[in-house]
Every structure is written in structure tokens, then in C-alpha cells.
Amino acid sequence: DPVKVAAIYTVPVEQQWVSRIDKALKAAQERGEITYTFSENVANTDYERVMREYAEQGMDLVVGEAFAVERAARKVAAEYPETAFLMGSSFGPAQPNFAVFDNWIHEPSYLSGMIAGATTKSNIIGMVGGYAIPEVNRLMNAFMEGATAVNPDVKFLVTFINSWYDPPKAKESAFAMIDKGADILYAERFGVSDAAKEKGILAIGNVIDTSGDYPGTILSSALWHMEPTIDRAIEAVKSDAFEPADYGPFSFMSYGGGSFVVDESLAPAEAVAAAKAKEEEIKGGLFRVNVNDTEPKSTM
């Protein structure tokens, strides 16, 4: 029998972050390993009820984000030991059935930072984010660290637009940064790459690969792949071996959960080489990218 999987998202499935989970689950469904259903845009106050409803429906695995509902999510999981829960969380796993994951793609973010730092001419990089939450901050900080590592003179402009979904606003923030001299934009939100494309400058992708939509604009991207995480969890549930583990590491580059792409026609060859070399070091465990969850600030 296919494993019954339900996902609970607090945002619409188009949100970059969630879309990666959705994609991995859909792929598993295509392969016939699971049946997949989801609820999107679930309000904070409803989250617990939705978890219980899925558990009551006899789901084998519930995937979701526990970030703002940490306590309730853990309590529900404890009450339904028959169901496996795999939740996005900043905290650790919990017995008997609460496993956690997170988008640990600070490694490729660091690498894309290296490319950006070496490519910028104005030495100003603009970064537009949604909200300053750890999941976002972590990637931005790693990116900034990578850029400064190769180019100590680079300065950053940081703005949060306080919305996951307001591409026009993100675009305006990006334009403002271009006005201030930024020649590379870190596109945490939809809308930023559009501004870069319109003004003929470069953008850095994040989580999803948008280079097809903006040919010639996306310099480099840090991509997140949920397949290693999801596939392991499904396998564990299928073989009755689900453990309340931290699935976070499966987002690391070494497991293929994070990857780094660069448009070599846009970046200096030596920068690409340096980044590729660093990638190998990371995969081989020779280099550790710092995890820094504090809110990044402009440095100009």
C-alpha cells in the first residue's frame, strides 16, 4: 500500500520554501509510493486542528512547518503515536514520533556569496527579504560571509518587506537598491530578479531555480532539495522504522539537499573555480559554513 501523506502549509504552495516540499511529495506520489494531500494557507490558530484532523484520518506521515506552532504541534504528535510527523522546526526532534527538518542551505548560500563578491563591480550588493526570521537570516548571513570572504570591500543593503507575497513591493525595494548603486541583488523574494532583469544587472537565486525565467540575470543560486529528506522519511515510515530524528542534515550539500549553481557566462572564471573548490571542501567536511540566525543589517 502507498504511504498516506498529508502536508500542512501556513502559506500558499507557491511560496518558494513550501514549493520544495510540495515538489518532493508530488514526485513521490508520481512514483506511486505515497498518496498525497495538503492544506495550504492554514492560519496559525487552525494549525493544531488540521494536524489532528489528518491524524484522525489515519495519515501515516504528516509533513509541515511547526515554526510558530511549536508547542501545539509537539503536543498533538505525542497524542497520535501511530502517525509520523516530520515538521520544519528550529528545535530538536521529540519522542516518539516528532522528526524535524529545516532548510539548511547556508552552504550553497555561502558559495553564491563568493561568486557575487567576486563579480560585483560597484562593491554594493542589495538584499531583499520577506521577514527577518532565522530561516531567512541564516541564508543571508552565509551569503554575506561568502561575499566578504572573497571581497572584503563589499557592502550590503538589506531590506525586509514584511510580506511573503508582495512582488511589486519587493521589486520597488530592489529598484531603490539599484539607485543606491547595487549591481547584484540577492533575490530572497519574487520580484527582485524582475527588477534586476529590467535594469540589466545580476541577481542571486535562493531556494528555487529561476534561471529559466530570467536568462542572463541569475548569476548564481543556492537551491534547496527536499527529496533526500522526504524520500528517507517515506522509506522509514514504509518500513515501520520512523525515528524522531533531525532530518536537517539531509538538506546539506553532502546529502544533495542543497546545491549550488552558477551561470559561468556571467561570473569570472577564477571565482567559479574558487567556489567549486570550496564546494568540494564543504562536501568533504573540510569547511564548515557558520550558522548565524541573527537579523542581517545594511553595512553602508
Place this chain on the structure above:
Amino acid sequence: MIRFEPRGPVAVSRTIGVSVTAAVAALVLAAIPMLFAGLSVLDAYVLMIKGAWGSMFAFTEMLTRASPLILTGLAAAVAFRAKLWNIGAEGQLYAGALAAVAVGTGLISGPSFVLVPAVIVAGALAGGLVMLVPTLLKTRLGVDEVVTTLLLNFVILLFVQMMLEGPMQDPMGMGWPQSEPILDEAALPKLMDRMRIHWGLVIALAASLGVYFLLKRTVWGFEIRAVGENAAAARHAGIPVTATFIRVGLLSGALAGLAGVGEVAGLKGYLTADLSPGFGYSGIVVAMLAGLSPIGVVFAALFIASIFVGADSMSRATGVSNYLADLIVAISLLSVLVSGLFLRFRIRLAGTRPARESAK
């Protein structure tokens, strides 16, 4: 040409008849998107009823969702009675919640019988004070309160975010913008084991009785009604119009603030910036569905909560996009709104004879 004639007092049987008609109309209209989504309508409705009333779990969930709606509904109802158009219950709710966590997370310590009232009072006060600003701007400077209350919602929500990312952030929260958890002694007790339903419901029900009593039986209530129905005449008759507006503003804000207290101290345990899925705005709908009656607010809130929880659960059981739930709520709201007309007016086509009737 359609004409409306106001009706006099309405018989109970008619009220019930119209409510049933409204419900049927809502169900028929809501069937359209269901068919569009390829559902079997009958099954969907069975699932909806089950989802809201079909089990103790469903029922308590429905009540849990109704609790803040009763309070924000009351907040709108009192204010609208005085024609003080408070569209800011959403912001006041957050202010109440913020005050509740400010007080309830260790600012003071003590046993439950000290902390719980302290949290409640703090939340009510914060909500009231927030509403005081637009009220004073209205009475002193003549600034339209629809707009100020609406805009303050955004300001307060941003302020809450600022607090949650700054001074009030939980140091144990791994950097997430959330407050520290409310102390156990400061939390509103649960009403049932293993269920989310909490004392916020009791507070809400008590508040609705309180507001009913206030409006019906007290001098202040009399003054509120007089100011709302005709401020000029009220002022001429020596009723302190400004003072009445201020009282109403404080009360309305406090009720919305209590909704915030219930959500953090009764339900969530800590504050995040996505605490409320628009309870403040839905409160307006609840209040108007109830015809601004404080008792009616309870039933209107139960209705809205039932439709939402039921439809949401149905969408999950059938695998249809859960946006359907919001759609069904909206359709039901509009149907009930229209059917209310049949209570207040008798509707005739032009040229037809009116029935002789003794009510004037």
C-alpha cells in the same frame, strides 16, 4: 419595481422560518463551487456538519474558534450602537494579546488568582487604550474613526512584530519572532482535557451577558443608545456625548483586547504575529449578522465558526482546495445578510395590494 415596507414586531415562528430559508439558500449557493470542484454535494454537506458538530472534538474546535469571534463581535456591536465605527478590533486584539504576554510571562509572579485577573485586566486595558486614540481624535479633532481605526491595525501589527523581534522576543525561541510563553499560573484554564477549548469562551459568554445588561438596563447604556440614534438630540438633552463616545471606545477596545487575551493566554500560550486570522474583521460581520444585539452575537459567532470549521474539515476530507472553506463562509454570510431583510421588511412587487396587518 420591488418595494419594501418596514415590518413591526416579528413572530418567533417567522424568525425561525427565515433563518431556515437563509441556511437553505446558503447551502444551495455554496453547492455551485462544490459542483465546480467535482464534489458530491450531499456528501460534502454531511462532512461539513460532521466537521463542526459531529464529534466532541469537532464541537469544541468550533467553540474554540467562536470564542474570539464573540468578543470581537461584541466590540463591534457596542461601538456601532453608538455609531462609533470601530474597524480596528484586529489591532486592539493584538494590543490585548501583547499586554497579556507582557504581564503574564514573568513581569509579576504570584498564584493563579492574582495572575489570571492581572493578565485579563492588562489585555482589556491595552485594547481599550488603543481604541481611545481614534475616539479622542474623533471627539476632539473630528478625525474620521473608520480610517484611523483601520490604519492603526497596520501600525499595531507592525509594532507587535517589532516587539517580538526586539525586547519581547523569546530568548529560547531560536530567533523566531515570538514571545516568551505565558506562565502556567497566568494561563486561562482549559475547559476540557485534551481539547483546546478554554476559559476564553466563558469570558466571552459572560461579556455578552454583561454588554446586554449594560445596554438594556443601565444609564450608560441608555446614553449609548441615545447618542447612537441621534447624537444631536442626545447632546441637546444634556447627555455627555463626548464622555459617552469615550466610554464606548474604551469598552469596545477592551472587548477586542479580551479576544487577544483569550487567544494567547487560553489557546496559544505565547504570542506570534500571525495570532489572528482576521478575527477583528470577522467580528464586524458577526456583529452585523446579529443586528448589533449582544446576545445575537453569540449565535452569529457560532454560525460563522461552524461554517468555517465544518467547511474546512470537509475540504480536507474530500481533498478539495481548502480555499473552498472561505468561499462557503462568504457565500453563507451574504445569504444570511439578504434573508435578514425578510425579517425587517415585507417585500412586495409594485402594484400588488398590501395585506391588512395590525402591526405598524
Place this chain on the structure above:
Amino acid sequence: MSDILEIFMSASFWAAAIRIATPLIFGVVGALICERSGVLNLGIEGIFTAGAMAGWMAVWLGAGLWGGVLVAALAGGFFGLIHAVLTVPLGLSQHVSGIGVTLFATSLSYFIYRTALPDVSSPPRIEAFQPLDIPVLSDLPFLGPALFQQTPLTFLALFLVAATAYVLYRTPLGLAIQAVGDNPAAVESQGLSVYGLRMGTVVAGSAIMALGGAFLTMSAFDAFFFGMVNGRGWICIALTVFASWRPGKALLGALLFGAFDAFQVRLQTEVGSFIPGQVFLMMPYLLSIAALIVVARRADYPRALLVPYFRGQR
């Protein structure tokens, strides 16, 4: 400090202000038309969403850009008609009906979008309106980039402001609209239809509002997202009061708001490292309230706003 001054001196700042203002201009003109006839339309937030979704989807299905604009306006008109029927002849509460329409328009848009596109993980894009390149004008120093390198919808918005002002103050129809918002009995006693006028303005106003949404998906951006209207509709309700229900002031208000917002974005990178970001985001709202306080005394309410009219009822 000089950096801050520099912001105001740059053409790109003013271009941004106008871009940000454009959806607000549509919204505030639409809201103003409704309110001038005595009907508050709190459905605006939902109508924006409906316009954004319908316009975008029409283009995506191949209707062409102007076809999309038309579809958006029709969608707005449709929800306006619902609001109009509920509040004008039926005389139901304008607050509730408005919020009901917002819920209905929003959820219906989302539901249709999701049902039509169940499997997209990244929203499909369309070929959006591009900034016009007007000979001579676009090349003017400063004014060119600030004013004349905008998309056609921005010019449509500006045109609508002028057209609304003309209709309102210079035509018999405008007189009737002004009168019906002040004293419906005046209109009826002169043989005009109160219901006809009010329903007409609400439908027309809502159609214009919807263009504000369409601007978001067809000009400012090229795809539809959930929640992308993000409170813009509510801002328009505030701006209408700020504008004392006058089209000229409405344009000014929208531009001021756009300028605050454009400024806020720039200031955030300027001094953002030591002031919390939310402070900047609050600025446009707080400044709107401050502006309201300044204009409040002079505000000239349509006296019949919110008051339903029943023939022959006392």
C-alpha cells in the same frame, strides 16, 4: 542628511513614487466615486484581488493585455453589482456587505485560481505592460524618467482622475452623483432615480478599483500571488477621506503615499542598521493619520454616506 535630500532629487525616486501610487490612484478614484454617491465600499480589498486575478488570468488565457484590463474591470463591476444590490435597493449595512464582498471576492479568486492551476509550484508569468517610450517627453531630463517612462496603466489612472473630476463637476451626471450622496430626496424630487445613480456609481467605481488590482499583476508584476494586494485597498479607503472626496486631492494623496513608501524603502537601507525595519513600514500609515488630523476639520463628508435610502420611509 545630504543623502536623504539626494533621495528627493532623484528622478528614479519620483518614478517609483508614481509606480507605487498607481494602484492606489485607481483604488481611491473608485472608492471616491462610490462614496460620493453615499455608498462606502469596503469590498475594495477583495475587488483588488479579483481584478488582479481576473486580469492576469485573462491575459494568461490569451485575451491580450487590454483584454485583460477589460476583464478585470468586468470582474470589479460584478462584485460592485453585488455590493450595490445589497446596499442600495436592499439597504443592508454597507460595512458588512463590503466586508462580505471582500471575503467573497478574495476567496472566489483564490478558489478559481487554485482550481484552474492545481499543479503549479511557481506561478505562471505573462508578458506584462512595458513602460512607454514617448518620443521627446521620455527623454526630458528628470521629468522624462520620473513621469514619462511609466506603463500605459499609469497614464490610464491619471486620465481617470481628470475624467472623474470633469464628470463630477462639469456634467449633469456629476451633479446628480454629488447630490445623491448629500440628500437622496433632492435627487428623487427632481425626477432622477436614487437607486439607479447609486448602483451605477458603485458598479463603475468597483470596476475602476479592480484596475488597481490589475495593475499589480499586469504592470507592476507579471504573475498572480495569494495575498499580494496586501492591504492596498484599505489604504485607499483612508486616502479617500484624506482627499475630502475630491479627485484632485485623491491624486495628491496617492502620490504622497507613494512618495512616503518609496522614501521609506530608501531610508531603510540608509539608517536601517540601528532602527527596526517596522518603524519604516509604519511610517506611511502614521503619516496618513497625521495628514488626516490636519485635514479633518475641513473634511466635507457626503452627508448621506452610509445612510440607506428607502422611498417613502420616515
Place this chain on the structure above:
Amino acid sequence: MALPAKDAPVLLRLDGITKRFGALTANDAVCLDLKQGEILALLGENGAGKTTLMNILFGHYVADEGSVLVSRGDGDLSPLEPGSPHAALEAGVGMVHQHFTLAENLSVLDNILLGTEKLSTLKSRRAPARRKLEDLMTRSGLAVSLDMRVSQLSVGEKQRVEILKALYRNAKVLVLDEPTAVLTPQESDTLFAILKKLADAGLGIIFISHKLAEVMAASHRIAVLRGGAKVADLPTSECDQRQLAELMVGHEVSETVRGTGAPGDTLFILTGVSAGESRESIRDVNLDLRSGEILGIAGVSGNGQTMLARVISGLETPFAGSMRLGERTLTQANARTMIDAGLARIPEDRHRDGIVGAMTVSENLAIEAIRKPDCQRFGLLRFAAMREKARAMIDAYDIRCQGEDSPARLLSGGNIQKIVLARTLETEPKVVLAAQPSRGLDVGATSEVYRRLLAARARGAGVLLISEDLDELMRLSDRIAVIHRGHLSDAEPTETLDRGTLGLRMAGHTMEAAE
């Protein structure tokens, strides 16, 4: 007065009009003809159904039975589409409503133009309209500034605009619902002169009035409604005032006599009071009111009466001067202090300031005393006591209503005024401010108001009577002062004044000469 020709064609026929509101029959099979060149006066008590009948004629209401027929020029009468003011206007019926139907945010010109042009027209043609109106104004003497916003007009001026609106449309039939209720005697005289001129030119005119003297003077024919039914329809030459009053009320009506008073000490003093900024302001007003007298304030509407009443009512704080009631100095405006100091206030706009329409009769009777111990205890309302008192007042003041729990909005103007009288006079106030107390009231209600004011005077209260009705002032006041452009003249004993002098002073003549 020149009667219309016997064989003058009928312009308008009401045929068996019946209109019911719930159980109430407002019009009961009313038939009425109006001939070309005829001025018909429609009489009846408050609530007799006059306005309802005219609203049916104009299409605001649809009759339950019966029809309205109008002449289409060729002498034939054809039915008018029911329920359409537009059709009525098209058929040449013009109407001046009892309550203003003006858009206050528009200019006079635009109000008159409203609805006269096709809505699809791309431009309002104001210039030719202005010419036509200026001509109309010079011919009729109805002068108003065409560019003024209606909100800035006085009540009298608004009334003039209403008449101009109808005249502008070249009406064949002109209906005026209580057109003189707010006009000065001079203005009324002018109006009737105009109406006569219009009638001579072939118009048919129906007007409603409660003032029997002007009805007698200005009409050719009089129709009387009682309880919705037509009870009389006779040529004016065949009736007299007493008979008309009896027809309206259904029984004999007694004349109000003032009798000699016994004025006592000075009670209420205004010294150098100035308030307000607009046209409706008062400047340096001095006034002293003695106990046991009625002091009348005469003036053309819009000369500061409203502001004077607002100041004394505690609704407006004067920026200069002082007010004293007995020993107390009243400075800060506050309705409450005025009430507590023993001042009864009867507002000029009883619907707006007098009652809360949605509240019950008993609540409206208690509203000024709601914080007194007989209405509340510990902040809780004493409903039983309030109701009981209300029933007593309803009896004492003969307030006609469905009971103390019915909403006040359903009452007629006269009965609303009785509510105000009852609740303000019942506390035996020292000073009574009565602003336009009989405006729009019928004979019966008016005489009831007079009786109450005289009773207050008899028990030693000082009554300040602000009125635009000279007959009323002359009949009730012991002394009369005139207000003009915000200035108040010294009060003089009524015996030393006559209508002519007062009329001139109201127009500002003597006073400006004296200054």
C-alpha cells in the same frame, strides 16, 4: 380675488385615492379636482394625510387604490404613471416639499439644474440656465444668490430655492407643502403675490398651510382633510376661519388669550454675548428676562436666532459676554448645566434636536432626567417608574401615540412637540426657551403649545419666545425685541408695537437708522 373662469379646464384630478400604512389609513378615498388658474388650499390637522396625498400625486408613494389624472394639454385627462416623480415632472407637476429636498453640497444653481438635463450630456449648460433664472427671480421677487452653496443659506432662502426649482421647470401644476412655515410675514406676502401672478398666468396651485389667515387671503378654494378623508371642499368666499378650524379638528376650538401678566424680578440676563463666526452669528447681545413674562424675539430667519438659541441651550460657548440665571453665572456651554440650573429648552428643529426617533416615547420623556433618582438607581434604569411617569405625562399632555413603548419617530410633529413640552415643563423650570415652538403645527397643537407657555408664565417662569411668526409673537409676548444681523434690539412692550413697525425693524430699517 379674481376667480378662475367657471369653464376653466381641469388640470389635475385625484380619483378615489386610498393609502394605508399598516393599520393606518392615511388617505381614505380622496377625490380632488384642480382647475387651470386656481389656487387650492389643503387644510388638515397634523397627520391628516395632506403630505401623503401630495406625495402620491408626485409619485413618491404609490396609492393602494385610486388614480391620478393629469391634463395633457388638449383638455383630456390621462392617468399618471404611479410611483414615478419623473413622470410627474414630465407631466408638468412641480412640488415644493415640506422638508427640504436640497443637496447642501451644491450651489443654488446646480440644485435647480439637477435633473433638468439628460444625464448623458457631456457638459452642464449653466449659462442659459442662469439667464432664465435671473429673469424668473426679477419677475417673482424670489431673490437668492445663485452661486451660494445651499449649506450656507438660511431656512427662508432654502425655501425660496425650492420654489424656484419648481418654477424653473415651467410647471403647470404647482404643489407647495407648507411653504410659509418658515417664511416671514413679508416673505409670505410676496410669495402669495407671486402665486397669484402665476395662477393668473394659467397655473394650477395647491398649497398646504396651517395658517388660516393666509389660507383665507390667498386661496380660491379650500379642501379640508380629517383622518385621511376629505370632509369639505368649498370656495373660500363661503367659509370663515372658525368654521375651518372646526372642520379640521372635528370640534370647537377656543382662541388663546394672553391676559395681563404680573412680571416679577429679573431672572435671566445676557450681557454682551457674542458667538459664532459665520453668517449665523450673534454679536454683543444684551437681554433681560423677568419672571412671569414672555419676551418675544422677532426676526427674519437667518439673523442669528439659531445661534442665540444654541447659546442659551448650552450647545455653543460664547466667545465674549456672560449669561446669568438668578445667582448663577453660566459660562461654559453645556446642556446639562443649563437643565440643572432650571432652564427648559424647546429646540427649533424638533426632529433633529428634540427626540431620538428610534427610542420609545417613554425613553424620550425621560431623556433629560435620566440621571435623576426617579429614573435610575446605582446607574440602573428604573423602567417601571419611567413608564409610569410616561403614562402620566401622556395623559396630562394628551400625547397621541400607540403607547409609551412605541418608537417616537412614528409620532406626528405636534405630538413630538408635546413630548418635548412635557419633559421640559414638567420640572417647573424657572426659564423657558421656546424656539419656533409652533412651526409646522396645526391649529389644535398650536393652541396647546400656547396654553402651556402661558401656564408657565402664570406660575412665574420667564419665557423667551423666539419666533418668525409675528401673529404669534404679538399674541403671546409681553415685550418684543428684534434680532437683525446678529444684533438684538432693546425689548419694548407689545402694546407699543404694531406689525408694520416690527416688519420694518426685522428688515433692518429702524435699527440701522438708530445706529
